[in-house]
Amino acid sequence: MLPPARSPFTRCALLLGAAVWALWKAPGLLQGLAQFGVLREGQGGQVANGLSLRVVQAPDPDVLDALEGTPVTLFLAPPQISQAAALRAAGHELGLLAASSRTLKTDRDRLEAHTGAPVDLVSVDRYHPLTLPRIRRAGLRAVWGGPTGGVAELLDLAEPGGLLDLSGLNAGQISTLLTELRSRGYQPGPIGRLKGLRGETLRGLLQRLYRRFIDARFDRNHQSVALTQRPRALFRISRRPYEGPPLTLPDGRQFVTGAPAAELHIYSKRLVALAELSALTGLRGVQNSLHDVATALQEREDFQDVQFIYALTIFGGVLGAMGFRTEPLPDRRQARIMAVFFNLLRVLYGAKNTDSQVLLPAVIWMDRDALVARYGQPPRKAGAAGSSR
Secondary structure (H helix, E strand, C coil), rough: CCCCCCHHHHHHHHEEEHHHHHHHHHHHHHHHHHEEEEEEEECCCCCEEEEEEECCCEEEEHHHCCCCCCCCCEECCHHHHHHHHHCCCCCCCEEEEEECHHHHHHHHHHHHHHHHCCEHHHHHHHHHHHHHHHHHHHHEEEEECCCCCCCCHHHHCCCCCCECCCCCCCCCCHHHHHHHHHHHCCCEEHHHHCCCCCCEEEHHHHHHHHHHHHHHHHHHHHCCEEECCCCCCCCCEEEEEECCCEEECCCCCCEEEEEEEEEEEEEEEHHHHHHHHCHHHHHHHHHHHHHHHHHHHHHHHHCCCCEEEEEECHHHHHHHHCCCCCEEEEHHHHHHHHHHHHHHHHHHHCCCCCCCCCCCCEEEEEEEEHHHHCCCCCCHHHHHCCCCC
């Protein structure tokens, strides 16, 4: 027997209820998960990253000892505001940990009264349609504390200009994390110190989705090795049989299909962020990252039989100045089709001049001996842009 048909009034009521529910839940997705309208990262060419810690109960003295010499952003729950003066004196940046957006102005005033310093950051667990307007009226900025996890997870997620939440770590783990971040060339500190602190954009969300579902799958399938531990390191490499046009050395030797090779993959977001600082900074980032590639070829057992390094890229002109040879794709129709994909990626990552020039992909390559001879020694200046891992 068929169920009775719903009346027009019932259908309208259900649709209205669904719309109200969606409007109420939308901020939780847009702001809580995607961080639209919520500060989530700084400019990606810097070597700093922002660390935060949620202080719900009385601060653990051992944790504060582990943070000595490394100021971070402490988000204080209202009951812990009385601890603010001592925490501020220790050099930490203070923000609010809001259980309710209704008391933000009062809590901010209390926190500023205890420290005598302005407060403009707030971390919120749940968002509803009134949360961001109330945050703005209180003179505050909503900020995402960053990803949480163990030491290994946070090291994998560390990004230049990115955030990390230390709330799930004990004192020993925090010390380990800080030591390793510094050894990689990062400068950990409070969130407010980051340059270009900004919320999510549609382009940024699409980049994250692309890296999570397409880049990550490619890396799994090809067993890529990440050489991106330094904040300005740009390459991943994968050992695989070569597939492409024959490549001829000056002495007449050739690399043909099936030859053991290492394929380069560039971290496009980081490269674009470095180029935002200056073209020279971007070039230095590429050059210094090639030292990481040479080191991997020399030290990793699984790359000992690699005869040459190659990449299919539209940046052959840039890499040519660094010793790479360029081999055009023999099938021009295929090259034009692939150019559409590569140039869409340029647009996705915000590269400059994408509307004035369509670049054709080509195979760029360098034989193993030449790359090791040229890049086998670390850069002369061991700094943020080129320090060894």
